[in-house]
Amino acid sequence: MMQTAYPDHVPEAAQEDPFAGFFADLESYLHGTDSVVCLRGDDLRNDSRFLTRAYEGSAQPLHLVDYRDTDRLLRLLEGAFVICELSMDEICALPDAVLSALAQVPMINDPLSVFVVHDKAFFADIFDPAVCEAALGPLAQDFRRYLIPTYRHAGHEDIWAKARHTPAAWILKHRFLGKSKSIFAGPLMTQAEWSDLFDTQDPNDFVLQEWIPQSRLQGPQNGSDCAHYVAGTLLLMNGSYYGNSEIRTCENAISNTGSLRKISTGLSPLPQTSFPGRWVAG
Secondary structure, eight states, X not given: OOOOOOOSSOOGGGOOOTTHXXXXXXXXXXXXXXXXXXXXXXXXXSGXXXXXXXXTTOSSOEEEEETTOHXXXXXXXXXXXXXXXXXXXXXXXXXXXXXXXXXXXXXXXXHHHHHHTSSTHHHHHHHSHHXXXXXXXXXHHHHHTTSOOEEOSTTOHHHHHHHTTOGGGEEEEESSOOTTTTEEEGGGSXXXXXXXXXXXXXXXXXXXXXXXXXXXXXXXEXXXXXXXXXXXXXXXXXXXXXXXXXXXXXXSSSTTSSOOEXXXXXXXXXXXXXXXXXXXXX
């Protein structure tokens, strides 16, 4: 079989910087501030580990602050731009004085986004036809075509009861946890294991979501040919859309459970048929 020939470079005319607008807007958020405070939680795998090098030589000093060091945090917040990396539980552990101070400063990933969007019940609510129509009006019907059917337990007990006996069609996701904790894929479990979840877990802590079978893409990784599940992401911030963001890949059906990788996006003038069923990881 003839191997696909990949280009050594992309012609100059086809190269663009799709994130130029993003960085310009991000810089504008720093206007009127004199420092950057990164509020760190217990998960040290977050992107703050890149910030020290990124801010080398910057006119604005960078302070990495543990959320438990409240005295230092309160001293540094005045005039600061805040990058928040805290989980729901960590935000709830902050004293009222810190929460009040945080409400007065510009911030990325503020508590509203953490509590509303990170709660997976958001996907159940936006799938509800009445909620979706109230939010999107005439766009709701088309938008729901692209949503994965997702259900809270309350109000959908009949769907949950049927799902108990059809694990191959469903996945259970904890509403509040991240990093794929307490994510249970029915197709990867026995009937007994799946039924035990319904007997031992509080259903109000979970959402039930239809299992969507996915194709896997072949691609080289560290000299080996791997089959990966692939999920694209979009870059949005404060109501602005900046195009495609990184692509997440994983060899496991549940991401974050091993072999999680990310691929940067780029533009190429070559037709899609030049890459039949393959991708190249950067």
